[in-house]
Amino acid sequence: MNPRPVPPATYAGELLTVEQAADRIRMSARYVRRLIAERRIGFYRLGRSVRIDPAELTAFVTAGRIDPISETTVWNDLRGVG
Template structure:
């Protein structure tokens, strides 16, 4: 079973304030679990969120042209 993280732990993992994970939960942009009144986020959901929002760098190809003369 996945480790369930508090909102504060997710904020620390992402390097953000606590408002960001709370907004993700409110907008249903991340998987979460309700345990009574408490909200917990599975560690795999955080990893999936980061992976889905990761932007790979663009590698530029050299065209062989140096520029305008």
């Protein structure tokens, strides 16, 4: 009387520890743990351990990217100040 069959595991990639993830993005392990606690990056819980998919780190870093603006835009913005 199994309520639901367990789907087969399909993940075959590399998973990082918190320390490895921190090294990869050049931040502290404490910062990565905070990202996990705030659910700002996806993670896998394996028992008491936490593992992070490198693609999750890439997506997080990419989402924080700010595009450069031209010098003309900067001067036009400054003219409107004051």
